[in-house]
Amino acid sequence: MKRAVVLLSGGxxxxxxxxxxxxxxxxxxxxxxxYGQRHASELQAAARVAAMLGAVEHKIVDVDLxxxxxxxxxxxxxxxxxxxxxxxxxxxATYVPARNTIMLSLALGWAEVLGADGIWCGVNAVDYSGYxxxxxxxxxxxxxxxxxxxxxxxxxxxxxxxxxxxxxxxADIVREGxxxxxxxxxxxxxxxxxxxxxxxGRCDACALRARGFAxxxxxxxxxxx
Amino acid sequence: MKRAVVLLSGGxxxxxxxxxxxxxxxxxxxxxxxYGQRHASELQAAARVAAMLGAVEHKIVDVDLxxxxxxxxxxxxxxxxxxxxxxxxxxxATYVPARNTIMLSLALGWAEVLGADGIWCGVNAVDYSGYxxxxxxxxxxxxxxxxxxxxxxxxxxxxxxxxxxxxxxxADIVREGxxxxxxxxxxxxxxxxxxxxxxxGRCDACALRARGFAxxxxxxxxxxx
Numbered sequence: 001m002k003r004a005v006v007l008l009s010g011g012x013x014x015x016x017x018x019x020x021x022x023x024x025x026x027x028x029x030x031x032x033x034x035y036g037q038r039h040a041s042e043l044q045a046a047a048r049v050a051a052m053l054g055a056v057e058h059k060i061v062d063v064d065l066x067x068x069x070x071x072x073x074x075x076x077x078x079x080x081x082x083x084x085x086x087x088x089x090x091x092x093a094t095y096v097p098a099r100n101t102i103m104l105s106l107a108l109g110w111a112e113v114l115g116a117d118g119i120w121c122g123v124n125a126v127d128y129s130g131y132x133x134x135x136x137x138x139x140x141x142x143x144x145x146x147x148x149x150x151x152x153x154x155x156x157x158x159x160x161x162x163x164x165x166x167x168x169x170x171a172d173i174v175r176e177g178x179x180x181x182x183x184x185x186x187x188x189x190x191x192x193x194x195x196x197x198x199x200x201g202r203c204d205a206c207a208l209r210a211r212g213f214a215x216x217x218x219x220x221x222x223x224x225x
Numbered sequence: 226m227k228r229a230v231v232l233l234s235g236g237x238x239x240x241x242x243x244x245x246x247x248x249x250x251x252x253x254x255x256x257x258x259x260y261g262q263r264h265a266s267e268l269q270a271a272a273r274v275a276a277m278l279g280a281v282e283h284k285i286v287d288v289d290l291x292x293x294x295x296x297x298x299x300x301x302x303x304x305x306x307x308x309x310x311x312x313x314x315x316x317x318a319t320y321v322p323a324r325n326t327i328m329l330s331l332a333l334g335w336a337e338v339l340g341a342d343g344i345w346c347g348v349n350a351v352d353y354s355g356y357x358x359x360x361x362x363x364x365x366x367x368x369x370x371x372x373x374x375x376x377x378x379x380x381x382x383x384x385x386x387x388x389x390x391x392x393x394x395x396a397d398i399v400r401e402g403x404x405x406x407x408x409x410x411x412x413x414x415x416x417x418x419x420x421x422x423x424x425x426g427r428c429d430a431c432a433l434r435a436r437g438f439a440x441x442x443x444x445x446x447x448x449x450x
Contacts, residue, residue, distance in 0.1 A: 063288045068335045098334035101374045105330040109323035110293045132379040141370040148366050149326045154357040 001027045003116040004162075005107045008032050008058070010045030011189040012209060013122030013165055016173050018053050019180040020164050021120045029114060030055040033103050035065040035096070041197040045188040052186055061106050065096065100133035104142050104161065111159060112150045118160040119146070126169050139163045170212030178218055185221035198225040226252045228341040229387075230332045233257050233283070235270030236414040237434060238347030238390055241398050243278050244405040245389050246345045254339060255280040258328050260290040260321070266422040270413035277411055286331050290321065325358035329367050329386065336384060337375045343385040344371070351394050364388045395437025403443055410446035423450040 004026035008014045021028050030050040032043055043060060050058035100123060107119045123134045132138065143161040147153035165173055177184060189209045190199035199206050201224045213220035229251035231243045246253050255275040257268055268285060275283035325348060332344045348359040357363065368386040372378035390398055402409060414434045415424035424431050426449045438445035 059292050061289060061292055063331075064286060065334065067284050067286055068331065068338055096334075097337040097376070098330055098374060101333055101370065102327070102330040105323055105327040106288075106293065108326055109290065109321075112322040113293055132376055133374045135373070137373045138370070141366070141373050145326065145363070145366040145370050148360070148362045149323060149358045151322070151357055 001025070003027045003029060003056075003111075003114050005029050005031055005111045005114065005116050005119045006055070007103050007107055007119070007121040008046045008050055008055075009122070010042035010049065010187060011122070011205070012177065012184055012187045012212075013124055013173060014046075015049045015053070015122075015182055015184070015187045016177045016180065017120050017122040017162075017164060018049065018055065019177065019182050021162070022053055022055075023180065026117075026120075028053075028055045028120075029110065029116070030058040031103075031107050031110060032058065032060045033099075033106065034060050034062045035099070035102075041193045041195060042188050045186060045197055048186045052183065059110070063102065063106070065099075065102075068097065098133070100131075100138065101142070104146075108146050108150065108159070111146075112152050115152070115157075116159070118162050120162045120164070122165050123163045124165045124168065124170075124173070126167060136163075136166055139166065169215070170208055171215035174212045174216040174218050178216075183221075185223070189222075194225050196223075198223045200225060226250070228252045228254060228281075228336075228339050230254050230256055230336045230339065230341050230344045231280070232328050232332055232344070232346040233271045233275055233280075234347070235267035235274065235412060236347070236430070237402065237409055237412045237437075238349055238398060239271075240274045240278070240347075240407055240409070240412045241402045241405065242345050242347040242387075242389060243274065243280065244402065244407050246387070247278055247280075248405060251342075251345075253278075253280045253345075254335065254341070255283040256328075256332050256335060257283065257285045258324075258331065259285050259287045260324070260327075266418045266420060267413050270411060270422055273411045277408065284335070288327065288331070290324075290327075293322065323358070325356075325363065326367070329371075333371050333375065333384075337377050340377070340382075341384070343387050345387045345389070347390050348388050349390045349393065349395075349398070351392060361388075361391055364391065394440070395433055396440035399437045399441035399443050403441075408446075410448070414447075419450050421448075423448045425450060 004021045006018045006028045008030040032046040125135045146159045188197045189205045191203040191205050192200040199222050229246045231253045233239045233255040257271040350360045371384045413422045414430045416428040416430050417425040424447050
């Protein structure tokens with residue numbers, strides 16, 4: 001059985017990604033990053049999702065990004081409420097510097113240890129928050145790096161980085177998850193979720209998620225505070 | 226004053242790299258990774274070197290790579306003694322999967338927060354231990370990634386990844402350090418250094434280091450256990 005390392009945040013996108021990797025028959029090793037984020041309830045959601053979708057195992061790697069700072073998610077900056085007038089070309093305060101690069105690097109290390117065929121991540125360039133590390137050019141550059149950085153890559157065992165949601169709208173992602181039988185109530189997307197995983201309903205992540213369910217005509221199972 | 230993030234392991238290569246960045250006039254922010262490595266005395270050496278060479282600050286980021294495993298440096302695998310018959314195309318057991326990718330990713334995040342112009346690292350493709358992530362193709366691929374992964378890169382502020390030792394022999398590195406007035410006795414290269422930073426004299430890192438001093442005709446200041 002082929003192995004995959006799947007980055008799992010606890011949010012809806014990575015849950016759908018894991019379900020897709022499972023459907024393709026991969027033995028899935030789920031990886032979450034504890035980076036001093038405020039929304040620690042996402043990690044509990046990640047553990048629920050990993051178990052629910054039959055991941056072989058779920059690892060949480062601690063990386064204290066607070067020392068590096070620079071984001072509303074890791075430093076003492078207020079998470080801004082969602083603003084529909086927010087210019088599309090501006091990168092918001094919740095952007096964690098190099099977060100996806102760091103997460104994929106850790107996934108790469110584990111993939112190499114496992115002899116995995118690929119890394120799966122839920123990055124998405126359509127309904128995303130304007131982060132530079134959520135675009136096809138980023139994923140392509142990382143895959144290229146992965147294949148010169150590792151023993152596997154240099155020995156001809158090509159490693160693939162899959163981002164199956166890249167060109168899907170949030171509504172598409174909701175529909176895909178429903179088709180896969182995914183229980184979205186297990187997922188937490190909110191940047192300011194409380195200790196029970198209840199969403200604030202006001203941040204960017206909440207707004208994108210709610211619009212996804214509305215656009216897909218699927219009842220929103222999100223628990224709000 | 227231009228800023229640089231300099232990866233500092235505590236070994237001789239990264240110390241020379243920091244000295245070179247300082248000589249080029251950069252305000253240097255030194256970064257070390259605590260990845261559950263056995264040779265924790267390297268981190269103490271890194272702190273000494275950062276202070277000695279006038280780094281603006283020195284940060285240690287904790288990343289527990291033991292969960293991922295797969296290396297003699299992070300897992301319970303015996304560090305092999307140096308073997309001169311060791312085939313050059315074989316990657317040794319001390320290789321930490323994706324280590325340089327992970328370190329550069331963290332440096333990238335910090336570089337972005339600081340608005341730094343570059344990341345400096347001491348990787349070297351000549352007298353190295355056969356690691357895939359110590360080659361020019363790796364550094365080039367990472368620089369390319371860095372410039373699509375970050376806010377700075379996508380806004381035209383090009384970030385450079387400097388590996389000034391890439392094509393230097395260990396003897397060249399020793400000579401460069403001597404020319405820069407570096408006190409090598411502050412550095413620790415050994416994979417199995419004891420709590421006082423004394424070297425084993427038997428591992429790959431010790432063998433490469435000792436040969437560098439011998440080839441450069443420079444007295445070896447290394448403290449052996």
